Amino acid sequence: MKKKNIFSLCIFLLFLTGCGAFSGSSNTIQAPEVHKGSEGLSIQFMQNAPPQSVYEETNFPLLLTLQNKGATDITEGWFTIGVEQSNMELRGEAVQSFSLLGRTASDNYGEQKIVELRGHTKKLPINTQRLESVLSVTACYAYSTDASADVCIDTDLYGLAKYEKACQMRNIAMSGGQGAPVGVSKVDIEIVPGEEQNTVIPQFTIYLENMGTGQTLVPEAVATACSSRSIKSEQYNIMKVEASLFEYELDCNPKLKEVLNDPTLQQGNEKAGYKKLMQKKGSVTCTLQEGISKARGTYTSPLMVHLEYGYADTISKRIEIKKK
C-alpha cells in the first residue's frame, strides 16, 4: 500500500514538473543576451605572470587582463597595483586609467585590454630562505545596469471588471543579473488608488542586489576608491536608481539627501532614487505619481530600470620569493 502511494506521488510530481507549473517563465524579464550575467569588469593575472615562485633579485613579468564582460561601456576607470615594497618593486605605472567598451549584440565578449608591466624582486633579508609576498590589483570604475520587463498593469483594483483581462498582474522574479555586477533581483507590483477617483497609481518595489565580489560606491568617488585617500562610509554601497513605465518616468524613493549627507553630490534628475545597500541588498520604491486612468483596463507595458554606481573590486596573488 505504501509503495503504491509513493509511486502515485512520483507520477504526480512528474506531471507537475512536466506541465511547467514551477517554471514561471512567462513572468521573467526578457533581457537581450547582452544584458545577462553578473559580471562587469573582469580582472585577471595572466597565467604565470606573475609566476607562483620567483628568485630574489630577478625580474618577472606581470600581465593583467582587463575585460569588460558587462553590457555597459566603462569610460572612467582606474586600476592600482599594490606590491609589498620591502620585497619587490614595480617597473611601470602602478596607477593607470582605462576605458573599455562593453558587450554588444555584435561583440559578445566585450573589449579587452592587456596591461604589461614588470616586477623586480628585492634581495631577501639575511638568513631568510624564502618569503611570501602579496601582489594586488584594485580596479574602480563607473558602471550602470539596465533591466527591463513587461509588466501587467491592472487598473481594476477590486476585480469588478466583467471583461476578460489581457494579462494577470504578478510580481516579477529575476535571476542571473543583467550584464553587470549589480542587478535587479525582483520587482513587486502594487496598484493603489489615485487621488482622483478614476485613477490608480502603479507602485513598483525594485529589489537590488550586488552580485559581484566588489563594492558599490558613488560614481564620483571612483578615483578616490582606487587610492589611499580618505573616503567616507556614506560613499560606499550606494547607487542611483531611475525607472520608467513605457515613456513615463517613475518617481523613485528614497532621495539622495535622505541617504547621503554630502553637499558635493547633486541629486541631478529629481525623480531618481538613491539606495544604500545593506549586506549587498536593498530596495527602492518607484511610483507613477500622475496615475493611470481606470479606463485603460488591463494591459502590458514595459518597465525599464536604470542603475548607476561606481564599482571597486580587488584581486590578489601570493608570490613566493626564493633565495638564489
Place this chain on the structure above:
Amino acid sequence: MQGRQPGETRPGLNFILFLAFLFLHLLDMTTFVRQGGSGFTYGTAIWVVLMPLLANMLLESHKEPGMVAWWKDYWKYAKWGLGSLLIPVLEAPVSFLLETLGVGFFSLEGIGAVTATIAVYFPLGLVPFVFGEHAQPFGWVLFRPFTNIRLLVGLYMIIMFFSLLFYTSDKIDNTMLIVNDFMRDKFGYDVSETTAERSQLPLFDFAWETAKATYEKGKTGVLSWVSRAPSAVSTGVQKLTGKALGDAYTGKVDEKAKKKIGVYLDDVKTTEKNFFTDKQTILYTHLRAETLDDPLNIRIACIAHAKAASYPASTIYPKSDFDVAQFEDESLDCIFNPGTLAAGAYQVNVSAEFNFTTLAYVKSYFIEKERLRAYRQEQMDPFAENGITEKKPMAIYSNGPLLVGLGLNREQPISLDRSLPEQRYTFGITLQNKWKDSGRVKEVQKIIIILPEGFTLDDSQPFNTQEVQCDAIPEEEGCEESNMNIYEITPEEGFDNEYTYRVYMKVNQQAYDQVLGTTPLVTHYFKAMVSYTFQLLEGKRIELFDPAQETTTATQERGSPVFTRYDANEITSTSVSIVWTTNMNTTGTVEYWNSRNPALVYQKEDTMLAMNHTTQITEGLSPDRIYLWRIIAKNEYERTTESGTKTFTTLPLPGQAPSTEGLG
C-alpha cells in the same frame, strides 16, 4: 551451582573488562612497545581481536551451541572494534586543532597527537561497553556507581589527569619524551632499539612502575599546573592571537624553510663504558652547522669538571675552530691523554660557541583612518576588500637558537589619521632563548631595527638607540638607505633567556603619503636583526678507574640483572675459579687480562641460564701474575650488567719466590 541462562549477563564483568582495557590502552598509548614493523599495532589487536573476543566470552551466553553461533556473537562485537578503527580518522582534525591550541595555549608543540588520542580514541572506543546492551544489569553492588554516565565522567577525569601530566612537563617538545625518559631510567629502554628488542621488555614491571610514577608526577603536575594556569592562559592567548600582551612579542620560524640553519651538537658519547687512568679517555659527538649569509666562527671546547677542578681536553680532533661559510658536518673527538685525569667521576662538557645573526620581520597593514572607519561602518572586511588573507601577521624569524618576536601593539590594519601632525606607534622586540635546554646566549652584541620609509624613531627612548647607515648591517642584507631607516639599539647586559625591547616610532605628517602609498591598504615590513654569541653545551658523566685498583661498582643497565656476589676462588699458579650469583637467571662471560697487557683480553663464557655460576679459568694464566677480571651477565631479555673490575694473583710455581708483581 546454577549455570547462567541464555541472555543473562555476568554481573560486574563489563567493569572488569573496562579496567583491563583501560590498563591495556594506557600501555598502548604511552609506549611504542606494541608497534610492529608491519604497522599492525597492539592497539589494533585490542580493538579488533581482543575486545570482541573478550566481550563475547565474558558477556555473552550463547543462545545456540556451535561455532556458527559463536562466530555470530563474535562478529557482533567485532563490528564495534572495526568501527573504532574509524576513530583515528576523527583524530586527525582534532589532533590538528589541539596542536594549534597546544602551540598557542600551553606552548606545547606536539601535544596534539597524544591529547587527541586520549580525548577521542580512548573514550569513544569504550562507548559500546558503557552504553551497550550489556551495561544495564549490574549485580555487583561495588561497581554499580561506575556505570553509564558516571563511568564516562570518570573516564574524562582520567583524561584530564593524563592531559595535565603531559602539559606540566618541560620536555613536551617530543610527545613521547617523558615516556622514553622514564623507560630509559627504569628499564634501560632505548628508543632506537628494534621492535624485537622492545618486545622483550618486562611489561608487568613497566606497568607497575608507570602507575607509581604517573601518580607522583600527576600529583605534583596538577598542583604545578594550577599555580601556573593564569600565566599560561595569558601567554596562550598572546601566542594564539600573535599579538603582544604585556611585555612579550612572539613569532614563528618559517615552516616552509627547508634548511635547518644554525649549529647543532649531538649527544656526547663515550668510546668505552669504563675508562682507566692509564689509557686515553675519548668522548665524541657530531657537529652540524649551516648558515646562509653570515659566515660562522665556531669554537669547540671540551672540559672535564671534577668537584675541585676543571681539566681541558688534551686534543680536540680534528680541530677546535671552525669557520663555516655555508655548511659543516664534522665528527668531533675530545681526547684526554693518560695522566690528564685522575681516577674519579667527571662531568665532561663539550661546548660549541659561535656567533650568529637571527633576522625577524613582521608585516603590518596601514590604511587611512577615514577609510577604515568607512569599511567598519559598512561592515566590510578591510582585508577581504583588498585581497589580504593573512589578517593577523605574526613575526617570522630565521632558524637558529634565538626566537625574535616582533610586533606593533595595534590592531590590524593600523589606521593613519591624516589630520594629526604626527602618529606614534610602539615597536616591540622580544628575544628568547629557544634552545635554553641545550645552551645559553652568552652575549647579545647588536640589535639593528630596520623601519620602512616614513617611520622614524622618536627622540625619547627607553633604551640607547642611534641611527646608523647601511654599513652597520651585513652587505648581504641588500640595504637601501633611500627607502628604509636603520637604527641600532644598545643591548642590555646580562641576557637571561628572555628580554623585551620596546621602542617608540613616529610618522610625521609630511611622510603620510609615503606611508600610505597609492593603494587603499598598504603593507609594510618591520625588521630586526640580532647578532649574538651562543654557547651550545652537551655533557656526559664519566668515571675513571685506576687500572691497579679494584672496583666494585657494577655497570648496570636498568631492568637488568644485579650481581649479588662475585669472587675469585681456588687460585693456583695457572687456574682460578670464578664464582658469581645474580638476582635472576643469567648467562655470563668472564673477561680477564694481565695488568701488564690490558689489550689482550681473554674471555670465558658460561652459557647456562642460572642464578649461581662457577667457571674454571685456565687459558692464558701464568704463575705469579696479577689479572684484572670482570663479569658480563646477560638475562633472557638480552639485558646486560657488567660487574666491577676485580683482581686476582696467580700463585708462583712451587719453590719459586713471588715476584714483585705478585706482591702487588
